[in-house]
Amino acid sequence: MVTVLRREEKYALHQHEAIYFANQFDQLLMKDSFSENGSYMVRSLYFDTITDRDFFEKINEQNFRRKIRLRIYDPADQTAKLEIKQKENVFQKKRSLTLSKEDALELIDGNYSVLFNYKDELADELYSLMTMGIYRPKTIIEYQRKAYxxxxxxxxxxxxxxxxxxxxxxxxxxxxLLLYPIADANYVIFEAKYNRFMLSYVSDIISEIDRRSVTSSKYIMGRSIGYPGYL
Structure with missing residues (x-):
C-alpha cells in the first residue's frame, strides 16, 4: 500500500495560460518521469455506490468524502492502480494498491474477492467498503497530463x-475505447499538491493566477450523461 497525504489547490485555466505557467515551471522544476517527452495519458475508471453516494457527497461538498478508482497510463498496461482518495477537511489522503490486469478486470465485473489475493490491509478495507456499499463502475475518464x-x-x-x-x-x-469530450478543448485543470507548506518560489508563480481556486471534479464532469444538470 502507498499512502499520500497532501493539500490540493485546483484552478481552471485557458490553454494559453497553461502554456505560460508551464514555460515558467520548465525553467525551475523537474518533470516527472512520464512527462519528459511531453504529456502522457491518464485513464481512470470510477466506482460509486448503487445510490451514487460519493457523487452526491462531492456535489454537496461534504468535509469527508471519497472516490474509488482504477487507474492506468496505457491500454497495454499489465497492471492497474486501485486507489481510494479521501477528502478530510483541507487535506487529501490517497492510498493505492497495484493489481494485476486480470484481477482488475475481475473487479470491474464485480468480483471483489480477487482482493483477497493481496495481503494488504487496504485490500481488506476496500473489499469491505465496496461490498457493503454495492460499488459498481460508473464512468471512465481519460485526459492528457503534464506534471512537475x-x-x-x-x-x-x-x-x-x-x-x-x-x-x-x-x-x-x-x-x-469510444470517448466523448467533457470540457472545451481550451480548458485545462491545473493542480498544486503539497505537504504542509508551499515553497515560496513556486507559490510566487501560482499567485499570478488572478482567480480563486475551484472545486472542479473530473468524476462529476464524467457523469454528464447520467447527471447532466449538475455540470
Missing part, C-alpha cells in the same frame, strides 16, 4: 487537458 515536481516537500504540479469520458463502456484496457 520538487524534491523538497514533495510538491507536485499537474496540467490536465483533453478530458474525455464514457458512461457506456467500462473496459479500462480497450485500445479503441
Amino acid at each position: 515536481m520538487t524534491k523538497e516537500n514533495d510538491i507536485r504540479l499537474t496540467f490536465d487537458s483533453e478530458m474525455r469520458a464514457t458512461e457506456s463502456s467500462y473496459d479500462l484496457f480497450d485500445e479503441n
Whole structure:
C-alpha cells in the first residue's frame, strides 16, 4: 500500500495560460518521469455506490468524502492502480494498491474477492467498503497530463487537458475505447499538491493566477450523461 497525504489547490485555466505557467515551471522544476517527452495519458475508471453516494457527497461538498478508482497510463498496461482518495477537511489522503490486469478486470465485473489475493490491509478495507456499499463502475475518464515536481516537500504540479469520458463502456484496457469530450478543448485543470507548506518560489508563480481556486471534479464532469444538470 502507498499512502499520500497532501493539500490540493485546483484552478481552471485557458490553454494559453497553461502554456505560460508551464514555460515558467520548465525553467525551475523537474518533470516527472512520464512527462519528459511531453504529456502522457491518464485513464481512470470510477466506482460509486448503487445510490451514487460519493457523487452526491462531492456535489454537496461534504468535509469527508471519497472516490474509488482504477487507474492506468496505457491500454497495454499489465497492471492497474486501485486507489481510494479521501477528502478530510483541507487535506487529501490517497492510498493505492497495484493489481494485476486480470484481477482488475475481475473487479470491474464485480468480483471483489480477487482482493483477497493481496495481503494488504487496504485490500481488506476496500473489499469491505465496496461490498457493503454495492460499488459498481460508473464512468471512465481519460485526459492528457503534464506534471512537475520538487524534491523538497514533495510538491507536485499537474496540467490536465483533453478530458474525455464514457458512461457506456467500462473496459479500462480497450485500445479503441469510444470517448466523448467533457470540457472545451481550451480548458485545462491545473493542480498544486503539497505537504504542509508551499515553497515560496513556486507559490510566487501560482499567485499570478488572478482567480480563486475551484472545486472542479473530473468524476462529476464524467457523469454528464447520467447527471447532466449538475455540470
